Amino acid sequence: MTDPQPIDARLERLRAQLPGLRLTTDPADAEHYGRDWTRRWTPAPLAVALPASVDEVATIVRWAVDEGVAIVPSGGRTGLSGGAVAANGELVLSLERMNRVLDFDAVDRALTVQAGIALEAVHNAAREHGLVYPVDFAARGSCSIGGNIATNAGGIRVIRYGNTREWIAGLKVVTGAGEVLELNRALIKNSSGYDLRQLMIGSEGTLGIVVEATLRLADPPPPTNVMLLALPSFETLMQVFAAFRERLTLEAFEFFTDRALHHVLAHGAQKPFDEVHPFYVVTEFAVGDEAKEAAAMAAFEFCLENGLVNDGVISQSDAQAAQLWRLREGITEALAKYKPYKNDVSVRISAMPAFLAETQALLAREYPQFDVVWFGHIGDGNLHINVLKPDDADYAVFVDQCEHVTQLLSDALARHGGSISAEHGIGLVKKPYLLGTRSAAEIELMRGIKRVLDPKGLLNPGKVFDA
Amino acid sequence: MTDPQPIDARLERLRAQLPGLRLTTDPADAEHYGRDWTRRWTPAPLAVALPASVDEVATIVRWAVDEGVAIVPSGGRTGLSGGAVAANGELVLSLERMNRVLDFDAVDRALTVQAGIALEAVHNAAREHGLVYPVDFAARGSCSIGGNIATNAGGIRVIRYGNTREWIAGLKVVTGAGEVLELNRALIKNSSGYDLRQLMIGSEGTLGIVVEATLRLADPPPPTNVMLLALPSFETLMQVFAAFRERLTLEAFEFFTDRALHHVLAHGAQKPFDEVHPFYVVTEFAVGDEAKEAAAMAAFEFCLENGLVNDGVISQSDAQAAQLWRLREGITEALAKYKPYKNDVSVRISAMPAFLAETQALLAREYPQFDVVWFGHIGDGNLHINVLKPDDADYAVFVDQCEHVTQLLSDALARHGGSISAEHGIGLVKKPYLLGTRSAAEIELMRGIKRVLDPKGLLNPGKVFDA
Incomplete structure (x- = not known):
């Protein structure tokens, strides 16, 4: 973290103002703190500051205003939209040491x-x-x-x-x-x-x-059970969601496709069913008394009798619950080696079946060679789409194709009243597609509001929208 | 609603743009639509428009921008902060007809x-x-x-x-x-x-x-019971709140003082206890199974055994529940004839005992002649303060004194980290006291944001803050 090299005059003046500030221009630090989980930009910050107090943060910002230096606020840098990328001579302001x-x-x-x-x-x-x-x-x-x-x-x-x-x-x-x-x-x-x-x-x-x-903070959740369901179609999945929501207090209701399960199993998870099914659900719900346990069984039986689910298992222990959850939570890790192109979109819950059907058809037509993995949060209308790079594809070509996929998604979202970012943010990655989700008038108002709170335009410039 | 009189040229131009718009300058309409439940300003709008569509609203606003006419958006006008008052030649834009x-x-x-x-x-x-x-x-x-x-x-x-x-x-x-x-x-x-x-x-x-x-929308609430509790002090009230919150799912937890009960009983409600107690609580909580009913009794018994409550009753029917609720919900109506001066403030829940004690002492010292009625929402840190006009007091003098009370409250809120408006808004009534709740920097940012969304400053000008 020490920096023996001569540094830029602006940084000298920052050091003079805050002699105790941890400040580094070490190339390894610049590389480490200049990027997030996206890997599409080359980190090139001016320096990395690691303040230890609110006063230090405020002094850094006032210094930045005086010097005209842009600041990239930085947390755990686990973002997937490039919101914490510093690729243009910004000062990275890491909150890492303010962690108490x-x-x-x-x-x-x-x-x-x-x-x-x-x-x-x-x-x-x-x-x-x-x-x-x-x-x-x-x-x-x-x-x-x-x-x-x-x-x-x-x-x-x-x-x-x-x-x-x-x-x-x-x-x-x-x-x-x-x-x-x-x-x-x-x-x-x-x-x-x-x-x-x-x-x-x-x-x-x-x-x-x-x-x-x-x-x-909230009360601890009640005791819960976890159920894994295998389903014949997304339409039945929506009916299963309705049946469960009506009868139970749902703590989670997640879905994934057979392609997602395929990769999780290939990554070492234990196969839950002998047969392959198009869709799976992991749901967690409050139990703890007989009425609730009966309600859970009633929901499952209703779905089975009406052909809405093909199969299902319910956790009998915490270990089993964790094992079922792993099938859902292990997807991202299982896909990592394929450098997937990720999109995180949302629509109203009611719009999910039509949006999913349209988008799946569109991808199958435009890019039949792509392995597309879907998972997401039904109760939130939130779909995560992972496009895996074919082994033989050139990475740059693949990225270009995926940008085209995102444009198609953005157009579909505009038609279905959705959002190009459910929970990852816009950052740099989704900035070109913001107009599919927010009107030009809204974006102009955002620009105006930014000018009020950040008059010099120095806080994370170029993220979300261009000033 | 028809207006046979010649009207101002600006209104003529509005009529020309929207021949179907319901627009009135009738003095009775001006009086009716120009005020809310506050009674401190004399209504003096330019006119009252009652649009029937979003298009009409947008056209009216664009007309207002062209003409430089201020607009007061108007709903049910039940506000207590003067937010819907039109006393300066504004156009009242009532949404009354857009009610589907x-x-x-x-x-x-x-x-x-x-x-x-x-x-x-x-x-x-x-x-x-x-x-x-x-x-x-x-x-x-x-x-x-x-x-x-x-x-x-x-x-x-x-x-x-x-x-x-x-x-x-x-x-x-x-x-x-x-x-x-x-x-x-x-x-x-x-x-x-x-x-x-x-x-x-x-x-x-x-x-x-x-x-x-x-x-x-949400699921209907579970079956509930209502309990009325009599308590010796506000400190024990906070302990009762903790005991109930720990054991039950609270749907409401409201308190009021003996002065509040006095006025509700004088207004015809049925006396719940023989003795008089300093504080009362109406609480509603989920029941519906034996475990929950046992928990409710356990909470009550814990409080009784520890001297936290003096007495209590629990509803045995919906009619009784309504009767208990009436003691709390009837307060405002019972006080109406005294033209009370109302304040609606909040602090963090943990700050309530100190804030209440300090404020009660301060009022007793400064205005021993005032009948001060307190009630509020413990779980929200929200206190409603009603100061009743003594029969022999001059109304103008009383209002001046109450403004001084509000200043004292505002100062106490600044010390205790509270808000001068928990749920009524700032409007005109609390505008002089906003600086006790929001910093000068925040208010300046609000002004800037208003300029972005309302560049001509025509939407409800003078409310919340002066531009």
């Missing part, structure tokens, strides 16, 4: 944390107090709460607990002018003008840098 | 309505489909959903279901430039740039006119 729990209040059921804390560390802190922070997804060990807030992260429990937005009681942010704002004071009811907290959530670091957050 | 249900989708559990529909009509429409719209409060018969959205209305079920914000899947709004925006497409997950829907919610008609909303 600051406060817990049992009456308010509120946990105040610094933005750089990992989601999993938040889970652990909540559990120590007998409560839970219910937003959860596979990157929990690496992603930061600040990044979760910047993208309004969703995940696998949204059907029951909503997105990150629902759990943010208060935020401390540093604006593009270097002002420190305390937003909403962690109040439950506060009708005192515009809710700038809500504006910050999902703004991908383009309006302010989240430095602290007060999170609401 | 437009769509229901069972898969999405979503109801799309025009903004002028009454909250109670929304409740009824949801119920027809076997679902509920769970935001509820006493003005349900008169208030409109558009007004609810404009103030992020809360009410008596927030502890269980959150504020209005949580139930707004999508919005159609007309900006100050006359542009029609469709915000969020009723999606559950949509991380595609700034969530302008959230910015509109709670903006009190100063950023855009809500013309349509898509509301999420």
